[in-house]
Amino acid sequence: MIKNLNVALIGNPNTGKTSVFNALTGLNQKVGNYPGITVEKKQGSCRLDRVTKAKILDLPGTYSLNASSIDESVVVELLLNKNDPDFPDVAVVVTDVENLKRNLLLFTQIKDLEIPTVLVINMADQMRRKGIKIELEKLEKKLNTNLVLVSTRLNSGVEKLKQILIDYKSISTLPILDPNTIDQDYFENLGKAFPNQSLYKLWMVITQDVNFTRLERQKVPDSTQFKTQPKSYLKKLQQREIIKRYQTINQILKETYSVNREEATDLRSKLDNLFIHKFWGYVIFFLILLIIFQVIFDWSSVPMDFIDSSFAHVSEWTKTLMPSGILTDLISEGVIPGLGGIVIFIPQIAFLFLFISILEETGYMSRVVFLMDRGLRKFGLSGKSVVPLISGTACAIPAVMATRNIEDWKERLITILVVPFTTCSARLPVFMILISLVIPNDRLLGINYQGLTLMGLYLIGFLMALVSASILNRFLKLPNKSYFVVEMPNYKLPLLKNVAITVWEKTRSFVVEAGKIILAISILLWFMASFGPGEKFSNAEQIVTQQYENEAFEGLELENKIASFKLENSYIGILGKTIEPMILPLGYDWKIGIALITSFAAREVFIGALATIYSVEREAEETIKKRMAGETRNDGSRLFNLPTGISLMLFYAFAMQCMSTLAIVKKETNSWKWPSIQLFSMTVIAYLSALIAYQILK
């Protein structure tokens, strides 16, 4: 028989929970979401010994159990809900040896919930350098817990942690603080109203929404029944609780913990003098960004070319292997290029996440937040919007999720609303092919026009984000609380394992999520292009043959004419034709219209859609780019000329063409109002700028 036990890793942000998690589980992990919300849920398993298996849960960082954000409320809800399948048998509180005092605040709260609690003091490798000494046995006794000194960097202490987990039944669950000492009257009354219940648990349930309101509060049982005191009073009590806890902790640490400041070498101030210098700090940040973008485009090109040609081979190969027909076309011309269109971005996405996770792991990102806060506040954003804006160049979905640590709701909402303007990697394939079609591959003073255009598109995206942010800032009437607190962590060398796992996870989920949509759309598109209503579609062959009776068309040419006619009268063709009058002033024909419509689900579909449309229409074996170049208007001129190309690029730069982003915005803002506004206004902006550009240039 194998015993299963639930272990939850809890701790302040940045104390190394995820590192401990990685050390325990390796690659045996699964990242999902908590139902209904987008907080990442990381679960993994670890074999403790022959008969015991632990299910490990990595929880988001929290400073205390007084939740003030959605991330934090996840932790509280889990700990208060005994019926949750993930309810921990053991709580492992991960702390940072350098900030032990502050970390113990959370530890004492969790211990008071009477859950078996293990104290992990992480980053033990830092003790010598920082001159820290701890009397471990005494501390263990005073806190009435089991304590392990761990360094995930040196991989020490992890085995001992496993041993303690196996023997979790022997961990004491005695509370540390008596709630009556916070406010005698209040807690006595509470005890009378609810006899036989843990006072502290009751208190936690009551104060759930003092600092943070979530709609799904009913998840916590019994929480709505008692409303004894106004919020301001409860907040006072919460503060008193914190003060009491700190008193207890200070007392304990005075006897067990010492820091010799002399021994501490001060890397922090040396690096801070440079990185947050009022002038050089900005220069350095700008240079880092420049290097990141340079590398993303330069280093990625080799693997990208490789992926590109591999997919072309696979596509050819399916064509020769499968019986020819429209299904083969779907696979070889729709699905495979469509999937290729995602896979090709793996190198760029992976590089971007690599850099972001290194910047975060080293502690540099907080310095950027500090530097940029005031400037961004002018636009209604926060210093913390920097991370979403940078991540947005990979994909808006993780970017929207990264806004979660912005405390102020107005600043957070504005960030969420403008982030989709940044040029995400799904726009790249569209931009690349359009640029190569309409912008000459020439150089002026050594600068390549095509590269310059691409850079311009990135800049336009950022500018549009800032401009719309300040407009929103003007017109959104929301209270602005300015609760901006950023911890400035120590500088650290990044842990390679953490970086690798982050990059792997983020990239994988991007490919899977985007892949599903692309596949679904290519199949839908194929159906809509292969079937149509009424006479015209079913009798296409007759009609066309009659029409060209007198002209001497060869077999292939006639077939093409028939296919064209069929497409025009298929469901998708009718749809494209219907919107044609609307998009004609932008310089598009009905086939581009089809690509446009399908791109509203995901913009990277654009090329796949055109590939499917053109291959349904013709049989010739050409690359998609050649086909696009060969498309003509009624007057015989090229369809993809400069005005149309620019107009399309602007449309794709500004339009909100991503279902997944809309879905995530809905989740994060808890209403359809904001994604609808986003969809509507971004489409209008896209349409107008494309219209103006085309009308001026044509």
Place this chain on the structure above:
Amino acid sequence: MFPLDQLVIGQKAVIESIKTDFLPLKLIEMGCLPGNEISLLYSAPYRDPLYLKIDEAHLAIRKEVAKYIMVKPLMDD
């Protein structure tokens, strides 16, 4: 005694009182409590935000919040 945002960079002080209604609880949890030592380490341009060391914690807050923290400077000795 004066508000924290008037502290000189590099200066150390002791927190005298806080206007709790205007401070996020998180700040209090990080050790922003009367009696604790506080020092202003750096500031961004225009003295906003402020980079502080409170007790053991290194953190940054905005000037408008700093106004609600009253401090008494420690004499250098």
